[in-house]
Amino acid sequence: MTSLRVRVTYLSLVLLGALCLYFSMCNLSAVQEELYVFRRENGGFLQLPELDCEQNPPFLVLLVASAQDQALARSVIRGTWGRERLVRGKRIKTLFLLGAGPNKNLLRKVSQEGHLHRDIIQKDFVDTYYNLTLKTLMGMEWVHRFCPQAAFVMKTDTDMFVNVYYLTDLLLQKNRTAQFFTGFLKMNEFPIRKKYNKWFVSKFEYPWDKYPPFCSGTGYVFSSDIAGLVYNVSESVPFLKLEDVFVGLCLARLGVRPQPLHTEQTFFPEGLSFSPCRFRKVVACHFVRPQDLLSYWHALERSLGDACPGA
Numbered sequence: 498m499t500s501l502r503v504r505v506t507y508l509s510l511v512l513l514g515a516l517c518l519y520f521s522m523c524n525l526s527a528v529q530e531e532l533y534v535f536r537r538e539n540g541g542f543l544q545l546p547e548l549d550c551e552q553n554p555p556f557l558v559l560l561v562a563s564a565q566d567q568a569l570a571r572s573v574i575r576g577t578w579g580r581e582r583l584v585r586g587k588r589i590k591t592l593f594l595l596g597a598g599p600n601k602n603l604l605r606k607v608s609q610e611g612h613l614h615r616d617i618i619q620k621d622f623v624d625t626y627y628n629l630t631l632k633t634l635m636g637m638e639w640v641h642r643f644c645p646q647a648a649f650v651m652k653t654d655t656d657m658f659v660n661v662y663y664l665t666d667l668l669l670q671k672n673r674t675a676q677f678f679t680g681f682l683k684m685n686e687f688p689i690r691k692k693y694n695k696w697f698v699s700k701f702e703y704p705w706d707k708y709p710p711f712c713s714g715t716g717y718v719f720s721s722d723i724a725g726l727v728y729n730v731s732e733s734v735p736f737l738k739l740e741d742v743f744v745g746l747c748l749a750r751l752g753v754r755p756q757p758l759h760t761e762q763t764f765f766p767e768g769l770s771f772s773p774c775r776f777r778k779v780v781a782c783h784f785v786r787p788q789d790l791l792s793y794w795h796a797l798e799r800s801l802g803d804a805c806p807g808a
Contacts, residue, residue: 542635544608545643546592547615554646556587557665558721560636563593563655565603565624568610570655573787575614577794578658584665587648592639593617594632596624629714629740634731640724648674650724651781653716658782658793662801664718667758667780677720678748678755680712680781681764683741696739703737711745712755713766716781726751773797774805 548555559579563571571593579591595617597604611617618639622631633652640650649668653659671677686708688698727747734750737743748755758764758780768784769775773796776782785793 542619542639543597543621544595544611544617544619545639546618548590548592548644550644550646553588554644554648555590556584556647557589557649557651557661557668558640558644558647559589559591559659559661560618560633560640560650560652561591561593561655561657562629562632562636562652563595565595565598565600565607567655568606570787571610573790574655575616577790578661582661584662585669587665587669589661589665591616592636594636595619596628596632597621598624627738630736630738630743633714633740633744634728637724637728637731640721641728645721645725647721649677649718650721651716651718652714653781654714654783656783656785657716658776658779658785658790659716660776660779660781660797663763663778664780667763668718671758674720675722676726676751676753678712678717678723678753679719679758680717680755681715681762681766682710682712682755682757683708683745684710684755686711686742698737698739698742703735708742709745709749710755711741711748713764714739714741714744715766715783716764717741717744717755718758718780723748723753726753771796773800773803777801777805 561571561574561579574591581591582589593616595607597619607617607619611619618635620631620635622628624632636650636652640647651659651664687706688703688708689696690700691697727744730747730750731743734743734746737746745755761778763778763780765779765782769779769782771789771793776793776797777800
């Protein structure tokens with residue numbers, strides 16, 4: 498009889514433990530499945546650039562998403578397409594968007610770099626690929642709060658070649674300074690549902706079968722008013738780790754449709770083999786390493802006065 502009671506008690510405890518485990522896992526899943534919602538009061542800036550937009554507003558601000566350990570890439574960009582300059586009398590300014598992280602030594606180096614160059618925008622969120630949306634919204638916030646006087650903004654990455662001469666020419670020809678958004682247009686894209694894909698998005702994160710029109714995150718350009726519009730509407734849009742799609746969702750909510758910058762392709766997110774004449778008509782090209790960027794840029798600048806075959 499005693500043995501039976503022991504066994505019943507044991508089985509009851511096992512059953513109770515299993516039930517506790519089941520419900521705790523359910524609660525954990527619910528927490529994991531809870532969608533992140535961006536909040537505009539998402540922390541203060543760790544670093545701000547030295548730029549007086551009221552007294553001397555730039556025509557074009559280049560916001561370059563960068564990781565903390567990409568000091569070499571930032572240095573090469575500062576010496577090539579990201580160098581502050583006047584193009585057709587228009588001021589071009591480049592700034593770098595960074596998050597933070599647990600590596601105190603790296604954080605200190607980035608702080609020193611920012612104090613030296615005064616061109617870093619930084620907040621205290623973990624600097625990972627999947628926080629690129631936060632990084633981009635940080636850039637939008639900075640434009641909205643500190644530099645709405647700029648005419649245009651370009652968001653791009655450190656592994657890009659940007660022809661600021663051609664971009665400036667095209668923007669001046671476009672003569673559109675409000676609710677303008679352009680880049681490599683993606684008008685008919687679908688969510689990737691394969692779990693181990695880098696760009697996987699679950700049905701819970703995004704239940705619809707098609708994305709709204711957006712532009713490749715490798716490089717897109719917009720009138721500065723878009724920064725404030727996107728930043729202000731961002732809290733009411735389902736948050737996605739895919740930054741370019743998230744911006745597209747914000748644009749759809751705002752009723753702003755991306756449009757071509759030119760009748761010919763000028764943005765190349767899949768990369769392009771280099772020649773000086775070809776790159777004269779390129780706005781942005783992906784997959785360019787720092788050592789190649791130096792040689793490409795110098796070759797382009799040397800060739801600017803030369804005639805190109807068939808031009």
